Every structure is written in C-alpha cells, then in structure tokens.
Amino acid sequence: MEYRQRRPSGVARVSSGMMDSLQRWLPKLVVAPTVLIIGIGIYGFMLWTAVLSFTDSSFLPSYNFVGLEQYAKLMESQRWLVASSNLALFGGLFIGICLLIGVVLAIFLDQRIRQEGAIRTIYLYPMALSMIVTGTVWRWILNPRQGLEKMMHDWGWTSFSFDWLVNPDFAIYTIVMAAVWQASGFVMALFLAGLRGVDSSIISAARVDGASLPVIYWKLILPSLRPVFFSSVMVLAHIAIKSFDLVMAMTSGGPGYSTDLPAVYMYATTFTRGQIGQGSASAMLMLGAILALLVPYLYSELREKRHD
Amino acid sequence: MKSLKRHFTALAMSACVLLPTSVQAGKVEVLHWWTSGGEARAAKALKQMMEDQGHTWKDFAVAGGGGEAAMTVLKSRAVSGNPPAAAQIKGLEIREWAELGFLTSLEGVADNQNWDQLIPPMISDVMKYEGQYVAVPVNVHRVNWLWVNPDVMDKVGVKVPTTLDEFFEVADKLKAEGYIPLAHGGQPWQDATVFDAVALAELGPEDYRKAFVEHDMDVINSKKMERVFAQFDKVMSYVDDNAAGRDWNTATGMVMEGEAAMQIMGDWAKAEFTAAGQTPGEDYLCAPAPGTSGDFTFNVDSFAMFSLSDEEDVKAQKDLARTILKPEFQTLFNQNKGSIPVRTDMDMGDFDSCAQASMDTFQSSSDDGGLVPSFSHGLATTSHIQGQIFDVVTNFANSDNPDPAKTTDQLASAIQSAM
Incomplete structure (x- = not known):
C-alpha cells in the first residue's frame, strides 16, 4: 500500500484503477465462453433431450407431446432390457476387477522393487490407447478363427476352445476383459500415488506393535486411501456407463444384440432407426442411472469430509 | 484493453471468413x-x-x-x-x-x-x-441370390439346390465332407438378408408382401410364419460357429477360396468376385436363393x-x-x-x-407379381419397423434354443408396437 501512495502522477493512479477493474473482470471474461459453451452444450442439450423424450419425435425433432409413452415402450423393449442388464453386469465386473487388480499391483510395486519405473510404465501404457484400438486388438485376439484359439490349434493343442467372443452368453465378458486390461493400470497408478503419500512412521509403529504386513495394509493403509477409492470409482463408473466405442469395435453389439449397452442402444434408435423420442428416453434413463449412483456417493463422501 | 479489443475484432473477422461464401x-x-x-x-x-x-x-x-x-x-x-x-x-x-x-x-x-x-x-x-x-x-440390386463355388459342389458331387429341401440335402453332404455349407456373417442385417430369402421361399411373394409391406397380422402371426422361423433356423444351422460379427465380404471370400460352398447375399457380392478376377459361370455360379426362382427381391x-x-x-x-x-x-x-x-x-x-439373368427375372417378375421390395434393405417398411424385425430375427438366430412359436409372437408384438 505504501508503495502505491508514493506514486506521484495522476495518470498512474487512473491506469491503476483500470488495471484493478480489468483484474476483477478478466477472470470472468476468460471463463465466460467456457461457461456459455458448457451451459448450452451440456445442460442446454440435456434439457432439450429431456423435452424430446416426452415427444413422439421420429427422425427429426417434433414437439407433439405424448407423455411417458416413450418410456413405457422402452420398458417393453427386449433389447433395452438386455442392454440395461448388460450394463449392470459389465459395470459391476469392470469396476470390481479393475479395483482389485489396481490395488494388488500398486501394493506389489510399492515394495521398493527394482525397475519399478519401467514396470509401472508397462502397466500404465494400455491407458494411452483409444478404446477403438483396444477393442480391435482384442477382437483379433479372441476371434476363434484368427486369434488365440487358432494359435493353440496350430501349436497342436487341437482340443483348445475359447469362443466367448462369438458366444451370445459369454460375449459380454470379453468386453469386460478388454476394458479391465485398458483401465486397471490407471487404477494402479492412482493407488500407487496414494500409497506413496502414506506416512511411513505409521507403518513402523504398527510393525513395532507386531502387526503383520497384510494386516497393516488391510487395517491401516487401505482405509486411509478412501479418497483414492472414491476417485477411482468415479472415473471407472463413468467409463462403464458411457462405454460405446469398445463395444462397437469388438462386437458391434453382437452376436445378435447380446452385448448391447445402453449407449449402443441409444445410438441405434436415435441415429440408425430414426426414433429420436425413444433414443432421448433411453438417454434420460442413462443420466438417471449415473445420478442415482453418484449423488448418494458424492453426498456421503463430501459430508464425511466435513465432519473430519 | 486496446489489444484485447483488437483480438476480439480479429476473432469476429475470422468467424466471418469461416462462414460459407457466396453461392456459385x-x-x-x-x-x-x-x-x-x-x-x-x-x-x-x-x-x-x-x-x-x-x-x-x-x-x-x-x-x-x-x-x-x-x-x-x-x-x-x-x-x-x-x-x-x-x-x-x-x-x-x-x-x-x-x-x-x-x-x-x-x-x-x-x-x-x-x-x-x-x-x-x-x-x-x-x-x-x-x-x-x-x-x-x-x-x-437383387437380394435373393445364392453364390456358389462350383469346384466344391463338383468335389462333393452335388448340384446347386433350387428348393429349401434340396438345400438341406446338399448342405448335409457338404458338411459330411468337411466343408462349411453356408458362408455367413453374424451381423443383424445379414441375418435379416437370409431370413428375407427364406421368408420369400416359404411365404411366396403375395404373403411376403402382406407381411412385410402391409404388416397384415393374419400373416405375421400365423403358422406360416412359425414355419419360416423353423426353416430359417435350419438354414442357419449350416453356418460355422465363428460367424459372429464377420463382414459379408469376408464370407464371400470363404466361398471364393472353397472353404465354404454357398452364400445367400445380394448381388453386391458379385463385385467381390469380379474384383478377384473371377468369371461367372466358371469360377463362381449365381443362382436364385433356394425356393425363390422366378421371384425377385429388389x-x-x-x-x-x-x-x-x-x-x-x-x-x-x-x-x-x-x-x-x-x-x-x-x-x-x-x-x-x-x-x-x-x-x-x-x-x-x-x-x-x-x-x-437378373434382368430377365426382373422383367418377368414385374409382370407376374413376383417382384417384391426387400424388407431387410429398407425398401418395404420404415426404418423403425425394419429395426424391430431385425432385433427379433437376430435374437432368434443367436438363441441357444430357438422357439419359432414364441418368436412369431414376439415378431407380431414388435411390429405392432412400431406401427
């Protein structure tokens, strides 16, 4: 303050006033386009989708309101039911297995092993691939005619059979495999960062008290990593619900529509079959599913933090 | 501030440039x-x-x-x-x-x-x-074609089938000799293409039109349609286990290489044979899909x-x-x-x-009523109803224990809900 008062000329004072107001407005100005784009591009269109889901829009939007008819049709659709139960199966297995593999790998890597950096990179690399690439590669590997099964047959193990990709009852599990392969390295990295942040004196103290290493991890370290669990589940859940590219690349929803996920269904009805109303209704249900999962979770997590 | 304004002007101007220019x-x-x-x-x-x-x-x-x-x-x-x-x-x-x-x-x-x-x-x-x-x-395009590898047929000693019953007979012999009787790709539209041909063979052009163009429930929800599904199931049983997700031209390639004997596909498949330098009548044969000779799905x-x-x-x-x-x-x-x-x-x-041959059938069938629009390619019905039929057909084709009667009911209610 003293420095400013010592400034002699009035010009400087005026310009400093302008600078002040610019300083106050600039952040708002800079953020404004982003807010506008997000406001229209996300929340505006969300609202529009909600409106359309109550109309009989077929291949162009119309505003002939039909109440909940689209939702009723959706509930009767066999394909939608398959898609939703696939999401539950896929989402549950994907999140569960990713967390398990991620935590175990992170704990192993945390044992001050040699070449940790190289190993960490190897596990993390799948994350750098796009889902389309992952899906295509896994499709080739799992295709019985050209992948794993053929290789085993060529090597002489002719009774070997692994046809999950073309078996309607098991194809959804191949999608889980590919997705887990892609994302578990990322979960590992998150947990490794968390583990490195744990105070080593706690571990030493527990050792002195005679606790074994598994007990230390199970009772002490992992509970302290709750925020990491929280962010992992967040990231994995949204990958699961929006999953579209992986399915399209691996099976295109097939055999039949046995690997359909809600996002695939939404795309097919809205864009292939010109049923925008129906597609919007399915999109709203997907949004509902995400909110139903995330809101209580966010609420409990954030509230507990405040208690701390 | 001045420079900010200048930036905005520049931005606005570049936006103008990006807008479409005058029409030629x-x-x-x-x-x-x-x-x-x-x-x-x-x-x-x-x-x-x-x-x-x-x-x-x-x-x-x-x-x-x-x-x-x-x-x-x-x-x-x-x-x-x-x-x-x-x-x-x-x-x-x-x-x-x-x-x-x-x-x-x-x-x-x-x-x-x-x-x-x-x-x-x-x-x-x-x-x-x-x-x-x-x-x-x-x-x-004619959709109800059967593409045949004549070498394979000769080796097994069978002729190109003209009816579905002949097809089953021929396919059994081919299977016994270790060939894949029917090359196919397990994608919904390909399942529907085969179903299209089987439905035409079983129903005949008149009922085909009633079912897929007019959506006459008396035909859709009938014993005849059950039989279509039963025959379709039988045809699909001659497809190899790894068909899921295969592209149609890969399946055509299997016929070319002699791995498979036949394929039911529209005449865009011919472009694949032509591209491989093959001549019709020598390297490959084209015949009407079993049971549909004289009819033409366009x-x-x-x-x-x-x-x-x-x-x-x-x-x-x-x-x-x-x-x-x-x-x-x-x-x-x-x-x-x-x-x-x-x-x-x-x-x-x-x-x-x-x-x-295609043109001959096209002309004769347009006179005698054998010319029908293909439902599997969007000529007979709206994309919505078409999609509903696809769902039922592809689900049936990939089912563990297909039930023609139940599927016929499903087909009827699926079409009804989309009408």
Whole structure:
C-alpha cells in the first residue's frame, strides 16, 4: 500500500484503477465462453433431450407431446432390457476387477522393487490407447478363427476352445476383459500415488506393535486411501456407463444384440432407426442411472469430509 | 484493453471468413457414400458427366457403411435450410423426407424422359410422393441370390439346390465332407438378408408382401410364419460357429477360396468376385436363393432431390436427375456395382451372365407379381419397423434354443408396437 501512495502522477493512479477493474473482470471474461459453451452444450442439450423424450419425435425433432409413452415402450423393449442388464453386469465386473487388480499391483510395486519405473510404465501404457484400438486388438485376439484359439490349434493343442467372443452368453465378458486390461493400470497408478503419500512412521509403529504386513495394509493403509477409492470409482463408473466405442469395435453389439449397452442402444434408435423420442428416453434413463449412483456417493463422501 | 479489443475484432473477422461464401451458379452438391472401389469409380464418372454439361460438382461424400453419419449431417443441413441438391436416400425414407416438405418435384424431367415407361411401377411408386417423382433411382440390386463355388459342389458331387429341401440335402453332404455349407456373417442385417430369402421361399411373394409391406397380422402371426422361423433356423444351422460379427465380404471370400460352398447375399457380392478376377459361370455360379426362382427381391439405390432456391442450381439438379437415368451412366455404374440398370429398355449385351439373368427375372417378375421390395434393405417398411424385425430375427438366430412359436409372437408384438 505504501508503495502505491508514493506514486506521484495522476495518470498512474487512473491506469491503476483500470488495471484493478480489468483484474476483477478478466477472470470472468476468460471463463465466460467456457461457461456459455458448457451451459448450452451440456445442460442446454440435456434439457432439450429431456423435452424430446416426452415427444413422439421420429427422425427429426417434433414437439407433439405424448407423455411417458416413450418410456413405457422402452420398458417393453427386449433389447433395452438386455442392454440395461448388460450394463449392470459389465459395470459391476469392470469396476470390481479393475479395483482389485489396481490395488494388488500398486501394493506389489510399492515394495521398493527394482525397475519399478519401467514396470509401472508397462502397466500404465494400455491407458494411452483409444478404446477403438483396444477393442480391435482384442477382437483379433479372441476371434476363434484368427486369434488365440487358432494359435493353440496350430501349436497342436487341437482340443483348445475359447469362443466367448462369438458366444451370445459369454460375449459380454470379453468386453469386460478388454476394458479391465485398458483401465486397471490407471487404477494402479492412482493407488500407487496414494500409497506413496502414506506416512511411513505409521507403518513402523504398527510393525513395532507386531502387526503383520497384510494386516497393516488391510487395517491401516487401505482405509486411509478412501479418497483414492472414491476417485477411482468415479472415473471407472463413468467409463462403464458411457462405454460405446469398445463395444462397437469388438462386437458391434453382437452376436445378435447380446452385448448391447445402453449407449449402443441409444445410438441405434436415435441415429440408425430414426426414433429420436425413444433414443432421448433411453438417454434420460442413462443420466438417471449415473445420478442415482453418484449423488448418494458424492453426498456421503463430501459430508464425511466435513465432519473430519 | 486496446489489444484485447483488437483480438476480439480479429476473432469476429475470422468467424466471418469461416462462414460459407457466396453461392456459385450451376452447382450441384451430392451427398453419397460411394467411397470404395467400384462405387467410387462410378461416382467419379457421374461427376465427369455433370462437369461436361458445364456444372460444378461439389462432392459431399461421407464415409461410414450404411450412411448413418451422412444422415446426421444431412438432417442438420436440411433443418438449417441449406440442403445439398441430392442425397442418397432410399426406400421409405424418401417418403418421410417428402412428408416434411424438404423434397422437390421432378415432374418436368420425368415427363420429358418418360420415366413412367422406363421404370417398373413397383419401383417408381417408391420414388414418388403424392404422385410426383421426388427421387431418381440409380440401380436395382437383387437380394435373393445364392453364390456358389462350383469346384466344391463338383468335389462333393452335388448340384446347386433350387428348393429349401434340396438345400438341406446338399448342405448335409457338404458338411459330411468337411466343408462349411453356408458362408455367413453374424451381423443383424445379414441375418435379416437370409431370413428375407427364406421368408420369400416359404411365404411366396403375395404373403411376403402382406407381411412385410402391409404388416397384415393374419400373416405375421400365423403358422406360416412359425414355419419360416423353423426353416430359417435350419438354414442357419449350416453356418460355422465363428460367424459372429464377420463382414459379408469376408464370407464371400470363404466361398471364393472353397472353404465354404454357398452364400445367400445380394448381388453386391458379385463385385467381390469380379474384383478377384473371377468369371461367372466358371469360377463362381449365381443362382436364385433356394425356393425363390422366378421371384425377385429388389433393393434400389436412389437419390432424393431437395428443394433449392437458386435458379441455376435447380437447373443443375434437373440435369443430374436426367444424367442418372441416361443409358451410358446406367451401364457404367451398374457394371461397377454389380447391380442391373433400373431402366427395363436397356441393351444388356455388355453385362455378364448373372446380370443378364437378373434382368430377365426382373422383367418377368414385374409382370407376374413376383417382384417384391426387400424388407431387410429398407425398401418395404420404415426404418423403425425394419429395426424391430431385425432385433427379433437376430435374437432368434443367436438363441441357444430357438422357439419359432414364441418368436412369431414376439415378431407380431414388435411390429405392432412400431406401427
């Protein structure tokens, strides 16, 4: 303050006033386009989708309101039911297995092993691939005619059979495999960062008290990593619900529509079959599913933090 | 502050530059997805013919198989009042666009060139809205073809089957010799293509039309339809276990290599044989799908013409419509695509034996009522109902214990819900 008062000329004072107001407005100005784009591009269109889901829009939007008819049709659709139960199966297995593999790998890597950096990179690399690439590669590997099964047959193990990709009852599990392969390295990295942040004196103290290493991890370290669990589940859940590219690349929803996920269904009805109303209704249900999962979770997590 | 303002000005100016510039005279913009091989060559020929007439051709090719991406672009362009001159739209979708008032009438050109005489009424009906042409057909594909590898048939000592019963007999022998009787790709539209052929064989053209065009519940929910599903299941049992997700041209490749003996597929498959340097009648055979000889399931590609404001552009658009139906273009395009010309007055001398056979059946069936629109390719019904049928058929084809009776009920309620 003293420095400013010592400034002699009035010009400087005026310009400093302008600078002040610019300083106050600039952040708002800079953020404004982003807010506008997000406001229209996300929340505006969300609202529009909600409106359309109550109309009989077929291949162009119309505003002939039909109440909940689209939702009723959706509930009767066999394909939608398959898609939703696939999401539950896929989402549950994907999140569960990713967390398990991620935590175990992170704990192993945390044992001050040699070449940790190289190993960490190897596990993390799948994350750098796009889902389309992952899906295509896994499709080739799992295709019985050209992948794993053929290789085993060529090597002489002719009774070997692994046809999950073309078996309607098991194809959804191949999608889980590919997705887990892609994302578990990322979960590992998150947990490794968390583990490195744990105070080593706690571990030493527990050792002195005679606790074994598994007990230390199970009772002490992992509970302290709750925020990491929280962010992992967040990231994995949204990958699961929006999953579209992986399915399209691996099976295109097939055999039949046995690997359909809600996002695939939404795309097919809205864009292939010109049923925008129906597609919007399915999109709203997907949004509902995400909110139903995330809101209580966010609420409990954030509230507990405040208690701390 | 000044520099900020200058930045904004610059931004605004660059935005102006990005906006479309003034429209040129006699420009014809064509949305299509002929982006591969022979199709791309054909599109190039059309462009050349238009440029020879002094028009500017603006290519609006959007890749992506069935043209879903293209459709999305087209919708937004049409709604914002800036549609292309012509877009590759087919079947009942033409009517949907016309109902929304986007399409223009081609009556002048149609009268001039006498389209009603050139094009069979079954097909011109699809191109018309309220009695006026709003789209121009490009070609006719026959969907109910059976592609056969003659070497395999000779080795096993069987003949090309003409009925479904013969097909089952032949397929059993082929299977016993270690061949895959039927090459197929497990994708919904391919399942539907085979179902299409089986339904035509079992129902006959009249009931086929009742079921898939008129959606007559007496035919859809009947013992006959149960039998169609039962026969379809039997046909699909001759497909190898790894068919899921296979592309149709990979399946055609299996027939070419002699790994599989037959494939039920439309005549776009011929383009694959041609591309591999094979001759019909020697290296491969084309026959009507079992039980459908004399009948013809058609799949017609067409261009819908949009309402334009600029006089010159409208003229170019009319010239485009005229050019598409010219014999020169019809010959060139269809030789590349594997289909036959949509004009029935064409000299078929330059075409191969399969195309000639196709044209013969096309003409005879359009007289005796054996000509039916293919539901699996969007000519018979709306994309919504078509999608519903696809779901039921593909689910049945991939089911562990398929139940024809139950599936028939499902088909009926699926079609009902979409009507």
